[in-house]
Amino acid sequence: MGLTLILIRKITTLSFICLLSFFLVYSSYASVFDFDEDDFFLEALWHRVKLISKEKRPKVALVLGGGGARGISHIGVLRVIEKEHIPIDLVVGTSVGSIIGAFYCAGLSVDKIDELAKNFSFKRVSNFNSLSLINMFLNQKLLSNQKLESFINDNIGQICFNELKIPLVCIATDLNTGERILLRDGNVAFAAKASATVPGVFKPVEYKQRYLIDGGLFENIPVNVAKIFDADVIIAVSAAADITKNNVDNVFFTLVQAIYIQGQVLDQYNLEMADIVIRPDVGSLSIIDFSKSYNTINKGFIAAQNSVKNIKMVIINKTPEKYLIE
């Protein structure tokens, strides 16, 4: 009887341990054999789209918005685009979007762009330092971002727009007239630099008797431009600030907030015209905080991953049936 009780006790203890182990080691991965009909259907159709020639499938434009350090998240988006073989026929960029767009359209791998971002510093792309800042405030001498042009040229070569693997349009603003300037010829690095020239910090870029500054002043997310170039599908990546988290406790930051609010209204209007909007969760990141690029890039990756299905569905929907089946 005593032995039976001991045995029962041991069995119940063992059962408890097994039950506990099952729940504690409960796997968070789905079995590889689990079948998702919707995923399979999407992939089957997507495979057909990948095989269709460029002329027969929808024209896809990627719009990379401005946002300074937040725009590093575009790299994560590009990683997903590359992984999922999403064809991009045109890139339109503003500010940091132009720079990353330039690298991507020139054919740099996403790994290489990633590496550049992670090793980025202001000293590499400008004469930004304490002395020059003091000079700027005391003598109103703006910083130079000529080094930015050299930095881009060093990595993609001194190429012109017609030598790019994917067409690119960089957006700048005319400081005198307030016009939007579409840069799509000449030296790519020059255009990207002009698109990213922050007013009041860097010297405006002289171009054909105009003085160009950051395109974000006119259009931070230039979806409109993608439409001008007859894109059938527009994927917009918004690295906009979450203005509710901005500091507004002094005159300078209040003015900055006012600019953000104005920009947000225009951004929203533009985004409504996009087929897909990817919003990396970078709203609370400072525009100049490049120290967190690892996390910022990953946020772009996650946001793009979450949008992949929608991107594919939109492209498939706009592909004529005869090209999918024949």
Next chain:
Amino acid sequence: MSKSLIIIILLFMFSVSTSKACNDIALSFLGKKEMDEVYVKVNMSKTKKEKITVLENLAEEYMSFNKFDYAISVYNEILKLKWISKKQRFKYYVKLGDIYAIKRNYVFSIENYKKALSLYKKDIYVRIKIGDMFLKSRLYDLAENAFIEALKIDKNSNAVKKGLGDVFYEQDFYSKAVNYYNKIEYKDYDKETIIKVATCYQNLNKIDEAINILKIFAKPEETELIFFMGLLYMDKSEYNKAKALFLSLIENGVKNFKLCIYLAYIYDLQGENEQAKKMFDEVFKMNPSCAVVNYILAEINYKMGNLNESKKYAKKAYSKANTIFMKAQTQKLIKFLNERAS
């Protein structure tokens, strides 16, 4: 005389402590009969150790019958006993934490684990359990902190490295996840870890690395790993390699819907219409209400010139489609086939 007096006093003390033990235990959730039985057993216990054993067995018995709440009550009552040792107290807090984990009440689980940890701060296993609970609660920052603290105690702990890998895996932070998983020795990899590492590489577009990790562990009986390898070869458009793996699984008796449909799909991709149709017909028998199978059969029949059959399958696909996207695509297909017919 004095010796007898001492013995009497000791016996008196013993009987007092016995009744005190009974009074301490308020097992009011039990029925009267059960309560009497427990009290009898406790009364019959000569030592504190025996008393604890009786109550532990009661708790375990409740566990075996999935009466978790009763088991929790018993352990809580044991913990009220002031005379239990620190080690015992630690054990029971951990047991409570484990039970709440089974009940998926992670808040109480963590609470009890923390009480255990307050007794033995350097216990790595409880820290790992806390990390796991935060992970299950999707509190990733807290989970990461818990595992980092555990790593400070034992930097070689594979369980901790796995935990940290999981924290980043769950956040789709695949590059960081794989960095931690790669620190685990291969001999300590379990199937879940292997699949997660391969998934990380897949998501980082490093398909070759993903395949390599599976190759290391994919023995013939590891059907999931072999199937995953096949899917990765498909990602690389190496259909012959994928097909070979899928066929080997079928030959080994694996009959899974996803396996069959992917094999059929490979035949379709390679333009082997006859073989594809045959395979999809098999898949159709396994699940006739699967819209996508009907859709693909519609396409295959069209390519083979069987327009009427094609239209039949397309209409079935439309009727079985359960998403707007699928309905829209099948509608497009039907329209296309009707145009061809006219």
